[in-house]
Amino acid sequence: MVSVRGLRKIYVVPEREAGLGASLRSLVRRRSKEVVAVDGFDVEIGRGEVVGFLGPNGAGKTTTLKMLSGLLYPTAGEVTVLGHTPWRREKAFLRRMTLVMGQRNQLVWDIPVVDSFELNRAIYRIPDGEYRDTLAELTDLLDLEGLLRKPVRNLSLGERMKCEVAAALLHRPAMLFLDEPTLGLDVTAQRRIRGFIATYAERYGATVLLTSHYMADVEALCKRVVVIHHGRLLFDGSLAALITRFSPYKTVVIDLDGPVGDLGRYGEVVSVEEQRVTLRVPKGEAAAVTGRLLADLPVADLSIGDPPVDEVIDRVFSEEPEPASTAATGTAAR
Amino acid sequence: MIGLADLYRAQFRTTLATQLQYRVALVIWLLGLVLSPVVYLAVWRAVATSQGGAVGGFTAGEFSAYFLATMVVNHATFTWIAWEFEYRVRQGTLSPLLLRPVHPVHRDVAENLSFKALTLVVVLPVAGLLSLAFRPTVATTPWAVLAFVPALALAIALRFAVEWTLALAAFWLTRVEALNRLYFLAALFLSGQAVPLALLPAPVRLLADLLPFRWFIAFPVELLLGRLSPAGALLGFAAQAGWLAVAIALLRVVWGRGVRRYGAVGA
Numbered sequence: 001m002v003s004v005r006g007l008r009k010i011y012v013v014p015e016r017e018a019g020l021g022a023s024l025r026s027l028v029r030r031r032s033k034e035v036v037a038v039d040g041f042d043v044e045i046g047r048g049e050v051v052g053f054l055g056p057n058g059a060g061k062t063t064t065l066k067m068l069s070g071l072l073y074p075t076a077g078e079v080t081v082l083g084h085t086p087w088r089r090e091k092a093f094l095r096r097m098t099l100v101m102g103q104r105n106q107l108v109w110d111i112p113v114v115d116s117f118e119l120n121r122a123i124y125r126i127p128d129g130e131y132r133d134t135l136a137e138l139t140d141l142l143d144l145e146g147l148l149r150k151p152v153r154n155l156s157l158g159e160r161m162k163c164e165v166a167a168a169l170l171h172r173p174a175m176l177f178l179d180e181p182t183l184g185l186d187v188t189a190q191r192r193i194r195g196f197i198a199t200y201a202e203r204y205g206a207t208v209l210l211t212s213h214y215m216a217d218v219e220a221l222c223k224r225v226v227v228i229h230h231g232r233l234l235f236d237g238s239l240a241a242l243i244t245r246f247s248p249y250k251t252v253v254i255d256l257d258g259p260v261g262d263l264g265r266y267g268e269v270v271s272v273e274e275q276r277v278t279l280r281v282p283k284g285e286a287a288a289v290t291g292r293l294l295a296d297l298p299v300a301d302l303s304i305g306d307p308p309v310d311e312v313i314d315r316v317f318s319e320e321p322e323p324a325s326t327a328a329t330g331t332a333a334r
Numbered sequence: 335m336i337g338l339a340d341l342y343r344a345q346f347r348t349t350l351a352t353q354l355q356y357r358v359a360l361v362i363w364l365l366g367l368v369l370s371p372v373v374y375l376a377v378w379r380a381v382a383t384s385q386g387g388a389v390g391g392f393t394a395g396e397f398s399a400y401f402l403a404t405m406v407v408n409h410a411t412f413t414w415i416a417w418e419f420e421y422r423v424r425q426g427t428l429s430p431l432l433l434r435p436v437h438p439v440h441r442d443v444a445e446n447l448s449f450k451a452l453t454l455v456v457v458l459p460v461a462g463l464l465s466l467a468f469r470p471t472v473a474t475t476p477w478a479v480l481a482f483v484p485a486l487a488l489a490i491a492l493r494f495a496v497e498w499t500l501a502l503a504a505f506w507l508t509r510v511e512a513l514n515r516l517y518f519l520a521a522l523f524l525s526g527q528a529v530p531l532a533l534l535p536a537p538v539r540l541l542a543d544l545l546p547f548r549w550f551i552a553f554p555v556e557l558l559l560g561r562l563s564p565a566g567a568l569l570g571f572a573a574q575a576g577w578l579a580v581a582i583a584l585l586r587v588v589w590g591r592g593v594r595r596y597g598a599v600g601a
Contacts, residue, residue, distance in 0.1 A: 111351040111352055116348075123344075
């Protein structure tokens, strides 16, 4: 479905120092700098897989999605999506995929939502019967009834995003690239979109590659995650494996029958809420610490778990050093 | 073809619905459109009257006819794509258009035509009312009026192709305003919008003959008003067809390169 080999993207950006002198100099001699956004990685995604694509801001996620969907030409590498080279933008390819970017609206601002849908029907040449069925289905799944007749500018952000997602799926694409589909939405709307994506992918056997800052999205939808950092592949596997690999800690939560003293000697105290204490303990010592806690203190309840995914991801991104080769970005005068 | 016709129908409805949301803005905008030809008209009529009835072969009544016809032809052919394209490239709104299985030019053609269909409903009666006030004199022939129809169609296509290609400069330039102004200034004088070309000095007239501008305004206008011989009409059609072919070829090449650049520097 998706096959990526040695994908690289280097942007050439103009570079100028502040100040009038620098502005004048730049008239004569333009300086530019190469920025490596994606630094060569391989990945294979099979039909029907829902894959979370993670990385901090600037890791190269959006650049990669743009290359996979055909907006950007890579500097090097080979990509096949649905049997096509995306940046050729062949019609047969464009009819079978979609790219949803959280903050870009495709809907026509001033007219009712359903009129924008109608335009998409014509653009994608969706047969009438199929269009009616899909529209009914999307209306039901996303709860769009009541929104369809409203002009887009009168919708709330959450309502608009639901409509954007529906518009992007009217042609029943087999490949979905979703860039932050839940960005800025409240928890209810996020859950709704998330549930919908899962249902759609399952019903149509669609392949989904999704980026999100909300780990809840990823946990709910993706069995597999691909993590990139500084444009390189850092991890490819299950979410559970990601946690095992990158979190050297376990979280121990205890409820005490009695006063809570200083528990710093057992591990790092993360939080204390009334009688409940949460500790972070190195993975290897978890068993020993648990034993000591039970022996020393009036423990009413105890549980050991992995730290929240958010925390693990945070740690991966903040601690992983930048690889030496990408740190050196070339400076060239043109 | 059926798919494309369907797309045009849908785009037509969308544009009508959008424009009708802003009726007041539309009326104000149309007023502006009508006003500048009326100014040219009034000035040239005054000049003709003060010169004893005619200037360069134009009587006051013929000036009226010329500028009223120019107003309608200019309205039918004008585009706003050069400004819109810069916005698209800078704001990235071009990106979703590129990922649709249809060339973005179709959207613009459909939008332009539907906007014209909507506004001509106002422009034509306004031209009618103005002719009551300015009493144009027209001495045309039936063949010239008939030939005007394809000439106008070619003029619309030619101006659209030229200006769509010009708009693609936005792929290379961050600010296209200076270029646009230069173009519209050249077009204003060399297309016959501000002054009938017959009144221009010979070297400027030659320049106007060689450039595409006059073929999308002055030529259909002069044809309609019966100011051209059959040979002059044929020459005009040939020039329109030739420039259209050049403009479309250029459009394809520039579009291909521009999109490549857009995809290289960051869509």
